[in-house]
Amino acid sequence: MADTATNLKCVDITVDENEPKPGALELMKTVRPQWVTDEIRFKVFTDGITNKIFGCYLPENKRDMVLLRIYGQKTELIINRAKEIETFQLLFKAKIGPELYCRFNNGLCYQYVPGVTLDPEMVKSEKVYPLIANKMAKMHIIKPEDGKQVSEASLFLTLKSFYKNVPKEFEDKGKNERFKKHIPDYEQLGKEIEELMSVLVPLNSPIVFCHNDLLLGNVIYDEQTNSVSFIDYEYACYNYQGFDIADHFCEFAGIDEVDFNNYPDKEFQLKWLKKYLSDWYTMSGINKYVTDKDVEKLYVVVNKFALASHFFWGIWALIQSAHSTIDFDFLGYGIQKLDEYYRRKKEFLALQMPSD
Numbered sequence: 001m002a003d004t005a006t007n008l009k010c011v012d013i014t015v016d017e018n019e020p021k022p023g024a025l026e027l028m029k030t031v032r033p034q035w036v037t038d039e040i041r042f043k044v045f046t047d048g049i050t051n052k053i054f055g056c057y058l059p060e061n062k063r064d065m066v067l068l069r070i071y072g073q074k075t076e077l078i079i080n081r082a083k084e085i086e087t088f089q090l091l092f093k094a095k096i097g098p099e100l101y102c103r104f105n106n107g108l109c110y111q112y113v114p115g116v117t118l119d120p121e122m123v124k125s126e127k128v129y130p131l132i133a134n135k136m137a138k139m140h141i142i143k144p145e146d147g148k149q150v151s152e153a154s155l156f157l158t159l160k161s162f163y164k165n166v167p168k169e170f171e172d173k174g175k176n177e178r179f180k181k182h183i184p185d186y187e188q189l190g191k192e193i194e195e196l197m198s199v200l201v202p203l204n205s206p207i208v209f210c211h212n213d214l215l216l217g218n219v220i221y222d223e224q225t226n227s228v229s230f231i232d233y234e235y236a237c238y239n240y241q242g243f244d245i246a247d248h249f250c251e252f253a254g255i256d257e258v259d260f261n262n263y264p265d266k267e268f269q270l271k272w273l274k275k276y277l278s279d280w281y282t283m284s285g286i287n288k289y290v291t292d293k294d295v296e297k298l299y300v301v302v303n304k305f306a307l308a309s310h311f312f313w314g315i316w317a318l319i320q321s322a323h324s325t326i327d328f329d330f331l332g333y334g335i336q337k338l339d340e341y342y343r344r345k346k347e348f349l350a351l352q353m354p355s356d
Contacts, residue, residue, distance in 0.1 A: 008085055009102035011109075017052045017070045017325075023104075024068055028056050031066055031101045031109055052326070055112060065112035066101065069232075073325045079234045084108075087233040094142055096135070097233065113229045115222035120262045123252055128221055129268075130275050131228040132214075136248070137279035139230070140208035140241060150238040153207045155200075155308060159193050162315045167322040175321075175331060182335040183318065192341075196308050199349060203242065203301050210244035211236050215251035242298070245276065246305035247312075258336050263306075266299065273298045296354045303348045307341055314338035 011030050015023030021042055028035055035058060043065070045053040052072070057065035071081070088110065091097030098111035122128055144150060168186060170176040184192075211218070212235040220229045249269065252262040264272070277290045277298060317334030324330055 008089070008100065011102050011104045014105040015068060015070055015107060017106075020052075020054050020068065020070065024054060024056055027068065027102075027104060027109055028066065032056070057112075063112070063114045065114075066109060067112050068104075068107060068109050070107040072320075073323055083237065084234050087236045090142065090145065091139070091233060091236075094138075096139055096142075097230065113220045113222075113231055114224070115220040115229065118216040118219045118221060120216070120252055120254060120259070122221065123216055123219070124264065124268060127226070128228065129272055131221075131226075132219060132248070133272055133276040134279045135228050135230060136211070136214070136244065137276055137283055139211060140206075140244070140280060141283045142209040144238075150207050152238075153205075153243075154212075154237045154239045155243055155312070156193065156197050159196075159308075159312060159315065162312075162319060163190060163193060165319050166315060167318060170322065178335075179318075179321075179331060183338065189315065192311060196311065200240070200242075200304060200308060203304065205240040205242035205301050205305070207238050208241045208244070209236070210239040210241070212239055212244060212247060214244070214248040215255060217255070240305060242301040242305040243308055245273070245298075246302045247309040249302065250306050250309040250313075253340075255333070258333070260340050269299055269302070270295055273302070293354050293356075300351045300353050303351055307345055307348050310337045310341035310344070314341060 009030070011027060013023050013026050015027070024042065025037055025040060028037070028040060039058055040056050041059055043055040043057065045055065045067075052070045054068045054070070055065045056068070085100065085103065085108070088097060088100040088108075092099050098113050100108060100110045102109045116122075118128070123132070166186065166189065167179075170179055183189075211230050211233065213232065214230065218230060218232045220231060221227075222229070249264050252264055253260045254262065274290055274295045277294055280286075281288050281290060314334045314337035317330045317337060320326075320328075321330035321334060
């Protein structure tokens with residue numbers, strides 16, 4: 001059976017997140033019918049904190065692995081699953097992302113991207129960061145298939161949607177005390193969203209097709225082909241260019257062991273941004289030389305949007321802390337992200353555009 005809207009095969013199988021192997025092997029009869037069941041090997045991936053990810057492969061060719069992503073509990077509150085499927089297909093068509101094979105009752109099945117996920121050193125290396133800037137520029141020139149102009153970025157629409165789902169309290173007494181001690185009250189969080197809108201919207205950052213979640217685990221470097229790939233498009237949509245770049249820089253801090261000292265300094269950012277702008281101008285057909293002032297302007301925009309990134313994932317983590325069954329301290333992560341938002345707020349808001 002296929003989904004009429006996306007023409008994607010739908011398989012009536014539910015994969016148990018605690019014992020995924022039986023369901024995964026059953027799925028392979030549809031996705032890789034030529035594979036001998038007894039020869040299939042199984043791999044558990046631990047990078048995802050929204051979902052659980054598993055791989056099926058034959059020992060003689062691990063690069064042909066098939067990935068299964070089992071949706072996290074209540075993630076439909078923060079992720080549009082139908083839109084995610086459309087994005088998968090759009091990026092595969094644009095030769096940016098992997099092929100989506102099918103969906104099953106509680107997840108997706110798609111092509112494995114060979115390589116390694118990045119670490120804080122690799123993401124800044126001279127051989128890798130230009131590849132990331134180039135790939136992001138390539139993603140940012142994708143146009144809507146219907147040819148229509150996108151007039152509204154997703155950032156504040158999504159933030160306001162998240163805000164409605166932020167928990168007011170937790171049943172667990174210890175968790176609730178921690179929440180009340182470290183998280184601003186609900187009304188204050190709403191005021192922060194309004195303030196961010198008042199500061200960021202007037203920057204007129206271009207609205208482009210964004211990944212919106214370029215953490216280190218979502219960037220794969222393949223040394224064999226000297227290339228990078230972006231994976232996991234749950235949050236991909238049209239958004240502010242400045243947000244996508246800022247979000248990537250913020251994610252240099254990592255997730256399991258967050259270290260905000262890894263946020264890139266100005267010297268590195270200017271190198272990165274110059275490479276990005278050069279490629280984006282070329283791919284967009286903009287006949288313009290990248291000036292130092294162009295780079296400085298983008299630097300100011302990006303660092304102001306870094307505040308939105310910290311706030312966005314802080315709010316996201318609060319929702320996850322109320323619903324997710326994944327073994328991760330979402331409340332602690334949310335506290336860290338919101339603390340960093342407040343710590344950098346004055347500094348980043350004070351940044352001034354270079355004079356003409």
